[in-house]
Amino acid sequence: MTTERYARGWDKLMEIDGEGGARVVDSLQDIAPDLGKYVVEFGFGDIYCREGLDSKQRQLITLSSLTTQGGCEPQLKVHINAALNVGLSPKEIIEALLHCIPYTGFPRVLNATFVAKEVFYGRKILQ
Amino acid sequence: MTTERYARGWDKLMEIDGEGGARVVDSLQDIAPDLGKYVVEFGFGDIYCREGLDSKQRQLITLSSLTTQGGCEPQLKVHINAALNVGLSPKEIIEALLHCIPYTGFPRVLNATFVAKEVFYGRKILQ
Amino acid sequence: MTTERYARGWDKLMEIDGEGGARVVDSLQDIAPDLGKYVVEFGFGDIYCREGLDSKQRQLITLSSLTTQGGCEPQLKVHINAALNVGLSPKEIIEALLHCIPYTGFPRVLNATFVAKEVFYGRKILQ
Amino acid sequence: MTTERYARGWDKLMEIDGEGGARVVDSLQDIAPDLGKYVVEFGFGDIYCREGLDSKQRQLITLSSLTTQGGCEPQLKVHINAALNVGLSPKEIIEALLHCIPYTGFPRVLNATFVAKEVFYGRKILQ
Amino acid sequence: MTTERYARGWDKLMEIDGEGGARVVDSLQDIAPDLGKYVVEFGFGDIYCREGLDSKQRQLITLSSLTTQGGCEPQLKVHINAALNVGLSPKEIIEALLHCIPYTGFPRVLNATFVAKEVFYGRKILQ
Amino acid sequence: MTTERYARGWDKLMEIDGEGGARVVDSLQDIAPDLGKYVVEFGFGDIYCREGLDSKQRQLITLSSLTTQGGCEPQLKVHINAALNVGLSPKEIIEALLHCIPYTGFPRVLNATFVAKEVFYGRKILQ
Numbered sequence: 168m169t170t171e172r173y174a175r176g177w178d179k180l181m182e183i184d185g186e187g188g189a190r191v192v193d194s195l196q197d198i199a200p201d202l203g204k205y206v207v208e209f210g211f212g213d214i215y216c217r218e219g220l221d222s223k224q225r226q227l228i229t230l231s232s233l234t235t236q237g238g239c240e241p242q243l244k245v246h247i248n249a250a251l252n253v254g255l256s257p258k259e260i261i262e263a264l265l266h267c268i269p270y271t272g273f274p275r276v277l278n279a280t281f282v283a284k285e286v287f288y289g290r291k292i293l294q
Numbered sequence: 295m296t297t298e299r300y301a302r303g304w305d306k307l308m309e310i311d312g313e314g315g316a317r318v319v320d321s322l323q324d325i326a327p328d329l330g331k332y333v334v335e336f337g338f339g340d341i342y343c344r345e346g347l348d349s350k351q352r353q354l355i356t357l358s359s360l361t362t363q364g365g366c367e368p369q370l371k372v373h374i375n376a377a378l379n380v381g382l383s384p385k386e387i388i389e390a391l392l393h394c395i396p397y398t399g400f401p402r403v404l405n406a407t408f409v410a411k412e413v414f415y416g417r418k419i420l421q
Numbered sequence: 422m423t424t425e426r427y428a429r430g431w432d433k434l435m436e437i438d439g440e441g442g443a444r445v446v447d448s449l450q451d452i453a454p455d456l457g458k459y460v461v462e463f464g465f466g467d468i469y470c471r472e473g474l475d476s477k478q479r480q481l482i483t484l485s486s487l488t489t490q491g492g493c494e495p496q497l498k499v500h501i502n503a504a505l506n507v508g509l510s511p512k513e514i515i516e517a518l519l520h521c522i523p524y525t526g527f528p529r530v531l532n533a534t535f536v537a538k539e540v541f542y543g544r545k546i547l548q
Numbered sequence: 549m550t551t552e553r554y555a556r557g558w559d560k561l562m563e564i565d566g567e568g569g570a571r572v573v574d575s576l577q578d579i580a581p582d583l584g585k586y587v588v589e590f591g592f593g594d595i596y597c598r599e600g601l602d603s604k605q606r607q608l609i610t611l612s613s614l615t616t617q618g619g620c621e622p623q624l625k626v627h628i629n630a631a632l633n634v635g636l637s638p639k640e641i642i643e644a645l646l647h648c649i650p651y652t653g654f655p656r657v658l659n660a661t662f663v664a665k666e667v668f669y670g671r672k673i674l675q
Numbered sequence: 676m677t678t679e680r681y682a683r684g685w686d687k688l689m690e691i692d693g694e695g696g697a698r699v700v701d702s703l704q705d706i707a708p709d710l711g712k713y714v715v716e717f718g719f720g721d722i723y724c725r726e727g728l729d730s731k732q733r734q735l736i737t738l739s740s741l742t743t744q745g746g747c748e749p750q751l752k753v754h755i756n757a758a759l760n761v762g763l764s765p766k767e768i769i770e771a772l773l774h775c776i777p778y779t780g781f782p783r784v785l786n787a788t789f790v791a792k793e794v795f796y797g798r799k800i801l802q
Numbered sequence: 803m804t805t806e807r808y809a810r811g812w813d814k815l816m817e818i819d820g821e822g823g824a825r826v827v828d829s830l831q832d833i834a835p836d837l838g839k840y841v842v843e844f845g846f847g848d849i850y851c852r853e854g855l856d857s858k859q860r861q862l863i864t865l866s867s868l869t870t871q872g873g874c875e876p877q878l879k880v881h882i883n884a885a886l887n888v889g890l891s892p893k894e895i896i897e898a899l900l901h902c903i904p905y906t907g908f909p910r911v912l913n914a915t916f917v918a919k920e921v922f923y924g925r926k927i928l929q
Contacts, residue, residue: 191658197674198665199642201471206654209463210396217455219389220354227351228390231358232397238618238873239655242397261834262346263355269337270359270369272780273841274868274877277826284833293832318785324801325792326769328852333781336844344836365492365746366782368789388453399653400460401493404445411452420451464650473643478608481601482644485612486651491746496651515707516600517609523591524613524623526907527714528741528750531699538706547705572912578928579919580896582725587908590717598709619872620909718904727897728862735859736898739866740905750905770854771863777845778867778877 173204176212183215183222185252187245222253230263234279235271243282248290257283257292300331303339310342310349312379314372349380357390361406362398370409375417384410384419427458430466437469437476439506441499476507484517488533489525497536502544511537511546554585557593564596564603566633568626603634611644615660616652624663629671638664638673681712684720691723691730693760695753730761738771742787743779751790756798765791765800808839811847818850818857820887822880857888865898869914870906878917883925892918892927 180188195203215225229246233239250260264279287293307315319330342352356373360366377387391406414420434442449457469479483500487493504514518533541547561569576584596606610627614620631641645660668674688696703711723733737754741747758768772787795801815823830838850860864881868874885895899914922928 194665195658195661198668199646199661202642202646202649202654202657202661205463205467205646205649206396206658209459209467210654213459213463214393214396217389217392219385220393224351224354224386224390225393227347228354228358228393229397231355232362232394233655235359235362236398236618236653236655237871238659242655242658258346259351261837262344263351265344265834265837265840266341266347266352266355267359268780268837268840269333269341270356270780270782271363272776272778272871273837273845274778274871274874276837277841277877278873280830280834280837284829287833321792322785322788325795326773326788329769329773329776329781329784329788332773332776332844332848333785336840336848337781340840340844360782363745363780363782364490365786369782369785388456392453392456392459395456395459395653397653397655399490399649399651400456400464401487401490401496401651403456404449404460404496405492407449407453407456411448414452460650468647468650471643471646473639474608474647478605478640478644479647481605482608482612482647483651485609486616486648489613489616490652491744512600513605515710516598517605519598519707519710519713520595520601520606520609521613522710522713522907523587523595524610524907524909525617526744526903526905527710527718528744528747528905530710531703531714531750532746534703534707534710538702541706575919576915579922580900580915583896583900583903583908583911583915586717586721586900586903587912590713590721591908594713594717614909617872617907617909619913623909623912714904722901722904725897725900727893728901732859732862732894732898733901735855735863736866736901737905739863740870740902743867743870744906766854770852771859773852774849774855774860774863775867777841777849778864779871 170208172208172212174212175216176207176210179211179215180207183211183226183253184245184249187248191245223250223255223259226250226253226255227259227263230260230279231267234264234267234275237275237278240278240282243279244286247283247286251286251290251292257287297335299335299339301339302343303334303337306338306342307334310338310353310380311372311376314375318372350377350382353377353380353382354386354390357387357406358394361391361394361402364402364405367405367409370406371413374410374413378413378417378419384414424462426462426466428466429470430461430464433465433469434461437465437480437507438499438503441502445499477504477509480504480507480509481513481517484514484533485521488518488521488529491529491532494532494536497533498540501537501540505540505544505546511541551589553589553593555593556597557588557591560592560596561588564592564607564634565626565630568629572626604631604636607631607634607636608640608644611641611660612648615645615648615656618656618659621659621663624660625667628664628667632667632671632673638668678716680716680720682720683724684715684718687719687723688715691719691734691761692753692757695756699753731758731763734758734761734763735767735771738768738787739775742772742775742783745783745786748786748790751787752794755791755794759794759798759800765795805843807843807847809847810851811842811845814846814850815842818846818861818888819880819884822883826880858885858890858894861885861888861890862894862898865895865914866902869899869902869910872910872913875913875917878914879921882918882921886921886925886927892922
């Protein structure tokens with residue numbers, strides 16, 4: 168049964184993350200389908216659908232959180248793509264990562280930057 | 295000797311953090327003055343003075359990084375004040391914290407929110 | 422408007438955390454009421470109401486997560502109380518903390534243990 | 549010289565982690581044999597041999613700690629296998645990971661879940 | 676029964692941490708005496724008694740680990756005292772903290788520095 | 803334009819990290835050249851050029867910080883090489899990692915040790 172929160176969240180997930188997000192949810196079907204359901208319902212249906220911040224602002228916050236906690240390279244890949252999808256420029260994305268240096272140090276920012284490099288080459292922003 | 299980077303950083307620090315930032319730098323004079331110097335020169339003179347993101351965007355990223363890493367309540371206090379100083383509304387600040395829930399969980403967001411509560415009462419935004 | 426998830430979550434919150442949990446939700450009313458709503462709806466209505474693990478198992482997992490991430494002393498206080506509420510013995514709680522030593526080191530376990538000490542004295546388990 | 553703590557720890561390691569644990573200790577022989585010794589003596593001989601919690605409870609705590617701290621995918625692989633070895637069902641293991649969402653957020657739980665998926669396929673629990 | 680490892684660890688603890696370390700072990704007697712025992716036996720009897728690094732080197736490593744993980748202010752207080760006890764100068768201690776900036780960022784280093792300030796005033800190194 | 807800080811930092815980077823460090827800076831040229839510039843200017847020109855600790859002491863502190871925060875395996879690889887470059891023995895490097903066990907637990911130390919193993923085999927210290 169698809170709840171209203173799920174439907175709303177799925178639309179938002181497709182708008183923000185696109186295929187990358189759908190692939191994560193799909194890959195959970197055989198192991199933990201409810202995890203995918205919560206990502207959609209709570210993460211996107213509840214949180215991402217809130218008012219008060221636009222999609223670009225939300226991606227800046229997301230990139231900072233994922234960069235700072237470390238070990239989230241797969242999620243950074245999805246959300247650097249998402250940041251581009253919602254209209255942040257490659258330059259703004261790199262700026263967001265550099266802004267984290269004083270707070271979280273160079274190693275985490277280097278790790279995130281190399282994920283961005285991979286995404287940018289994959290999308291032919293760099294070639 | 296005051297370098298150009300220090301002067302530029304100090305102006306930026308005063309613009310963003312105001313008294314709260316100056317107090318941190320002052321409180322380092324007897325124990326580690328160079329730490330204050332690096333906060334000013336590198337943190338503010340180099341990073342905060344970069345182009346590509348405006349002051350509001352930079353504070354959203356900062357709040358997310360400090361909330362996510364945890365144990366940074368003193369720095370959150372300074373930067374929630376800074377967020378207000380650069381024109382983010384109390385509502386936008388709370389939104390930024392709530393947006394971190396799916397990435398970092400409730401405890402870190404609760405801790406940050408209680409710092410925001412203290413700042414908002416201190417500035418009579420709440421009373 | 423109270424959703425079914427909220428009502429179910431509130432009952433679960435009262436059963437598990439009791440007054441300590443209610444106080445957290447209350448203290449959010451003036452600053453971020455939706456944060457309290459999500460704690461109740463998602464944390465308790467969705468996650469804590471799942472089948473497959475009983476309340477004691479869930480508190481063991483919670484204590485481990487809060488001990489390991491560090492900086493969550495206020496949440497540990499609530500959940501050490503919760504652990505007692507659901508029937509874990511003081512000895513089992515301390516065992517759970519000690520079991521984390523090889524994974525997260527002594528400092529985080531020491532910090533959690535001193536929270537347990539405070540809770541146990543508050544409830545006259547130690548005196 | 550094999551101490552009594554080492555012998556007791558080795559037996560416990562074999563009982564809990566089985567081959568996966570032995571492989572870790574073996575792989576340390578040429579680089580840091582004392583690290584393997586401490587894992588066995590302290591981790592298993594001291595901590596895992598304590599009374600007060602059974603093996604299933606200890607694995608729930610372990611999974612939560614490793615999931616929460618992040619970057620511990622190799623250790624999660626060993627301990628998801630261990631969790632199965634001591635009799636936790638695949639469903640209970642996934643429940644334990646999902647229970648961590650409110651505390652540590654989605655990214656760390658997603659990373660742990662994909663390790664579980666790999667282990668479950670390797671053991672033909674999923675196919 | 677006092678083991679040889681405990682006796683050796685206690686002597687080392689007294690040599691390194693002095694009263695601050697003893698107070699931690701004492702304060703665990705009513706809540707988790709085995710936690711104190713493991714700190715002494717494993718932390719000091721096994722690890723601190725190893726050859727290959729001297730006491731000053733070990734304190735530099737300790738300060739870096741505690742600064743980096745954050746939320747370990749009580750342990751930093753003990754080990755900044757310990758660093759002084761084994762002969763590191765106040766300047767070397769501050770240098771060690773500053774060296775962590777590029778790796779872990781300013782907030783954690785600021786938190787550690789304010790602990791050092793408190794210790795230095797307490798010992799009248801600063802006045 | 804090469805600043806004096808950059809030139810000084812580059813010399814220090816070459817002295818400490820050698821080729822591994824240069825490769826990191828090079829790999830940033832197409833994606834975030836200023837990140838490389840800050841590593842050189844601030845990390846090496848400012849911090850590593852400070853007096854008060856020698857190069858061996860600085861590498862011990864670095865290894866501890868990178869081991870403790872986790873998820874920094876690429877940076878650990880560079881800095882275990884750097885530790886050898888400045889004259890720390892393989893034994894001292896392993897000792898530094900083992901000293902972190904009581905503070906950060908086994909998983910992070912195991913991860914760092916396996917990076918050391920790879921570096922030591924690459925440099926034929928182990929074969």
